[in-house]
Amino acid sequence: MMAAAIEILLNEISESEDPIEELKRLRTAVFATPVSGLRQAVSGARLEIIFGLLNTNDTEQIEVCVEILSRVLQALEPVQLAQNYKTALQSGLNHPNDSVKVLTLTQMGRVAGHADGVSQILNSAEILCDVIQCISVERIAVAKEAISALSKLSNTKAGLDVLFHSDLLNKLKHVMLTSDIIRYRVYELIVEVSTVSPVSLGYCANSGLISKMLEELTGDDVLVRATAIEMVTSLAQSQHGRQYLAQQGIMDKISNMIIAAESDPFSSLYLPGLVKFFGSLAIMDSPQQVCEKYPVFLEVVFSMALNLDPTLTPVALDTLGVLGNTVEGKQVLQKTGEKFTSVLKRIGKVAADGATELRVRCLEALAQLLTLPVEQQTDDLLLLTESWFNCLSSQPMLMIQNISTQPFPELYCSALRIFTAIGCQPWAQQLMMDTPGFVEWVMDRSVGTGKEAKDCKFELVGALLSSSSAREIFGAHNYLKLKTYLNEGPYYVNAVSTVITEGAD
Numbered sequence: 001m002m003a004a005a006i007e008i009l010l011n012e013i014s015e016s017e018d019p020i021e022e023l024k025r026l027r028t029a030v031f032a033t034p035v036s037g038l039r040q041a042v043s044g045a046r047l048e049i050i051f052g053l054l055n056t057n058d059t060e061q062i063e064v065c066v067e068i069l070s071r072v073l074q075a076l077e078p079v080q081l082a083q084n085y086k087t088a089l090q091s092g093l094n095h096p097n098d099s100v101k102v103l104t105l106t107q108m109g110r111v112a113g114h115a116d117g118v119s120q121i122l123n124s125a126e127i128l129c130d131v132i133q134c135i136s137v138e139r140i141a142v143a144k145e146a147i148s149a150l151s152k153l154s155n156t157k158a159g160l161d162v163l164f165h166s167d168l169l170n171k172l173k174h175v176m177l178t179s180d181i182i183r184y185r186v187y188e189l190i191v192e193v194s195t196v197s198p199v200s201l202g203y204c205a206n207s208g209l210i211s212k213m214l215e216e217l218t219g220d221d222v223l224v225r226a227t228a229i230e231m232v233t234s235l236a237q238s239q240h241g242r243q244y245l246a247q248q249g250i251m252d253k254i255s256n257m258i259i260a261a262e263s264d265p266f267s268s269l270y271l272p273g274l275v276k277f278f279g280s281l282a283i284m285d286s287p288q289q290v291c292e293k294y295p296v297f298l299e300v301v302f303s304m305a306l307n308l309d310p311t312l313t314p315v316a317l318d319t320l321g322v323l324g325n326t327v328e329g330k331q332v333l334q335k336t337g338e339k340f341t342s343v344l345k346r347i348g349k350v351a352a353d354g355a356t357e358l359r360v361r362c363l364e365a366l367a368q369l370l371t372l373p374v375e376q377q378t379d380d381l382l383l384l385t386e387s388w389f390n391c392l393s394s395q396p397m398l399m400i401q402n403i404s405t406q407p408f409p410e411l412y413c414s415a416l417r418i419f420t421a422i423g424c425q426p427w428a429q430q431l432m433m434d435t436p437g438f439v440e441w442v443m444d445r446s447v448g449t450g451k452e453a454k455d456c457k458f459e460l461v462g463a464l465l466s467s468s469s470a471r472e473i474f475g476a477h478n479y480l481k482l483k484t485y486l487n488e489g490p491y492y493v494n495a496v497s498t499v500i501t502e503g504a505d
Contacts, residue, residue: 005029006041014049023053023384030071039076040422047072051088055102066099070106070300078110078117086124093130098139102236105134107144111157112152121153128153132171135185136178147189152354154193154200163193164203172209184227186332187213191234198240205244210235213249217257222266229254229273233280242285255294256276272315272446276299279319287329298336305343308350310358317361319349321368327376330369334384341391348392352399363414371421374467397435404448412448416456423463429473432464439478443485445492 008478009026013019025427050072053065073081081089092104108131111117121127134146153159176183190209194201204210216228232250234472245251258274261267278297282290289300304316306457320343323329335339351362372385393399404415421441422428432438441447448457461482464470471479487490 003034006033006038006044010046010049013053019053020058020061020064022169023061027064027068030068035071035075038072047085048088051085051091054092054095054097054219054504055162062097062100066103069121070103073103073107078114079120082111082117082120083105086121086127090130091123091125092125098142101134101137101142101144105131105149107151109145109255111153112149113155115122115123116158117158118153118156122158125162125167128162128168129171132168135189136175136182147185150189151192151196153197153248154203157199160193160200160203164207169207178239180221180224184231187231188234191231194235194244194357195238195241201238201240201244201489204354210244211248214248217250217253222269225361226270226273229270229277231417233273233277234280237284242281245477250373251281251294255296258300261300268309268311271300272305272312275304275315275319280321282329283322283326287323287326287332291332300465302336302339303341306346307356308358313358314361317365321365324365324369325371327381330381330405333369344388344391348396348399351403352393356411360414362412363418367414367417367421370418372425374424377425378397382425382427385422385425389422389428397431397438399439400433400443409450413452413456416448416453416460420460420463423460424467426467426469426473429467429469431466433475433478439474439482443481445494451491454490 006026007028009022009029013022013026016022027314033041047069048063050068056062089104089107092100093108095101108121108127111121128150130151131146135143135150137143137146145392146480150163154163163172172186172189176186186209190207191202194204194210201210210357213228213231216230219225232245232254234380235244254274254277258271260279261271261274275297278290278294279301298377301316301319304312305320307313320333324333345361345367351359351366366469370385370389372381389396400415400418404412406412419428419432423432432442442457442460445454445457448454464474465479465482465486470482474482
């Protein structure tokens, strides 16, 4: 039924001089038809009508046509698209309207990501040149789709050969000359392709584009340098990427950049990126190896945490959090002795009375540093987390509880996450039990409103009950009440007390 209606509308559109109303009705019809139904309803010849109507200055008509085609083309197999609509796709890539370009590039991505579809376009150098050209379009949405399509193309050896062993490589290099921004979009593509496999990295390295990107790490423009560091950090996400960077001496270069940053008045623009690079490296490889080989990394993180710079301190806190979330990272930090103790004391002070946003970052970092799941607990590690907690203030339990009572939901939840982090550790459970009113406060559902607050409280109760020491430390009565809280779920409301309250009014 709907297929017949679509057929009639297409006939009406082909005969109309001003088809906007018919197009709108067609849009309604195609969105009301399941994709499987559209396959039968729309023949190849008919789609040319809609493609043809994109050739107008009427933005409303273009918009409606794009919506229709985005729906209808989903019904076609990528191979059909490549075989039957090459000309229409090429026109779309060169269309002055960015929405048409995005639509076309999305379809090109489907073709490039399909085993049979990709073979249809590998010989179409002109179309692929147009896709590369789209990287230089000002609108980022267009460039992103172009990068995505070319990245998918590189998933096959044939695709890599076409992109890197033909005139397309020269096209890429030519597009790079447009501006700094466009050059980095090409680097983004190169990094995406490189991370797929050691083979794809080899193609990118041989093209000379990776070495060109690495040279920009030490360029004169600090903003370009900062962007280069981001790209190198992305390249380091894969093991083969890290091996390549190590072979090129990039880790040593970045370590030296951190050392040199101390005397550079503009270092705050790129130093966070350098720290993030080593932070991600430590997590993916080994905190101990990275921190021992590049001691300046930890030194600068401590310095950034202590100096309370609004740009640098949040990065230092995040880095300490992810580093200290692992057992090996905790041990590395502990080995620094007084240096890290000083950092903890400063974090505790800022958490207690700093600016709200920075307080949240401090609390989130502390929650990660103090986390020690039951399966990782040893006597030494429990002593370590207890000593860290006690560094925060003279009365850390009271301090965290006070933060949770302040009228900022984000502070409440961040404070609760610290209690959740230590909630399964026996020393912390004993501390909670010895703090007057703490267990009652935990089970009081009137404290902390809103979904996130209730979820945080529920996670805390779950953490308290997750260790075998809970029953003994909290006692049978409190243990049963905590179990009841957990069984009732995070959003339970005591109906009886509600009725009594209403009756009192």
